[in-house]
Amino acid sequence: MRDTRTLDRLLALAVTLATVVPALVAARPWWVVALALLASAPILWRRRAPLGTGLVVGLAMTALVVWQKPLFLPWGPLVSVYTIAALSRPLMRVLSVPILVVTVYASIAVPDEDSDVYPLLATAFTAAFALGTAEQARRAQAAEHAERARRLEQERAAAVVRERARIARDMHDIVTHSVGLMVVQAEAAPLAGPERADEAFDRIAGVGRGALVQLRSLLDALRDVPRDVPRDDAQPGLATLPELVGGSGLPVTLTVEGTAREVAPEVGVAAYRIVQEALTNVCKHAAPRSVTVGLRWGRQLEIEISDDGRGGGPPGGPADAPARAGHGLIGMRERAAACGGTLRAGPGPDGFTVLARLPAG
Numbered sequence: 001m002r003d004t005r006t007l008d009r010l011l012a013l014a015v016t017l018a019t020v021v022p023a024l025v026a027a028r029p030w031w032v033v034a035l036a037l038l039a040s041a042p043i044l045w046r047r048r049a050p051l052g053t054g055l056v057v058g059l060a061m062t063a064l065v066v067w068q069k070p071l072f073l074p075w076g077p078l079v080s081v082y083t084i085a086a087l088s089r090p091l092m093r094v095l096s097v098p099i100l101v102v103t104v105y106a107s108i109a110v111p112d113e114d115s116d117v118y119p120l121l122a123t124a125f126t127a128a129f130a131l132g133t134a135e136q137a138r139r140a141q142a143a144e145h146a147e148r149a150r151r152l153e154q155e156r157a158a159a160v161v162r163e164r165a166r167i168a169r170d171m172h173d174i175v176t177h178s179v180g181l182m183v184v185q186a187e188a189a190p191l192a193g194p195e196r197a198d199e200a201f202d203r204i205a206g207v208g209r210g211a212l213v214q215l216r217s218l219l220d221a222l223r224d225v226p227r228d229v230p231r232d233d234a235q236p237g238l239a240t241l242p243e244l245v246g247g248s249g250l251p252v253t254l255t256v257e258g259t260a261r262e263v264a265p266e267v268g269v270a271a272y273r274i275v276q277e278a279l280t281n282v283c284k285h286a287a288p289r290s291v292t293v294g295l296r297w298g299r300q301l302e303i304e305i306s307d308d309g310r311g312g313g314p315p316g317g318p319a320d321a322p323a324r325a326g327h328g329l330i331g332m333r334e335r336a337a338a339c340g341g342t343l344r345a346g347p348g349p350d351g352f353t354v355l356a357r358l359p360a361g
Contacts, residue, residue, distance in 0.1 A: 016040040019039055020033060035060050038057070057080050061077050081132065084132065169331045238271055241271070251291060254294075255295070258297030264359070266339045267341075270335040270338065274343065278354045285309070286351055288308050289308055291306070298360070303355070304356075306348045307350070343355070
């Protein structure tokens, strides 16, 4: 801002000197000096009122060249024309053109100047107007680029927030599921007898290894590991659901209806995490005799996890206010919504049911 004000003051001083000094050197009357000052000094306020400044300096310069010869060089009007073209709105620029033409023509025709003056002044004013128009186009382009950069920065910030939320959900799912299963297996191992203790500890080790793999994937994401670095810890999806169900330590039955097809990676991850969190809740709260995980392929992919445990809540209670509500259910709903799906959870026919509908196309 200070640089702009300094430039405007220097420009106004230069135009004023170039217009007033010739009148003083030629010892013109005081009113000629006053008109010369009026035709140049208002340039100082050209940014505040471009059209008004142009009218003042234009009329003053016209009066000078009509009543006083030789012809004064129109430095003030030229700067005003440039300013009008550079700073005014399109409508004001259009309205200023006929005023400019009439004023310039009058300043030449009335004092009966030579015909050579017409193309000279026409070229000078046209060039000033063209330069101003080009400057306005440059400013508009710079503003557009700045707005685009601002939007990109907002999109980056929003992407960072979404990625942090995704990592937080993944961390919650991995830790609660894995630690919960390991605790259940460790508590059940002494009750299972020596012959099944080894099997329980093998399951604990398998769950721990799987958790470490997935945690390593999250840490790599936080460290921005390049995508071309070989990795053996790809995000889980529908293909890894049988492994998840088999290693849950629960009496789970996995059923599939319809023809399976390829889904977007984020849908596959959401499906896996929803099933994972649902099984974790069943393990922690329900103590079921049986659990069913059903996949139904249609226009959407429906995933239903139901159990016959004790977590269903009172009969007739609200479907979305179950006894086991908490961050896990909130995270499942967020995962479903993030990929364009929906999720409902609440008491089922025998226990508790989670039903997710995700895009399948």
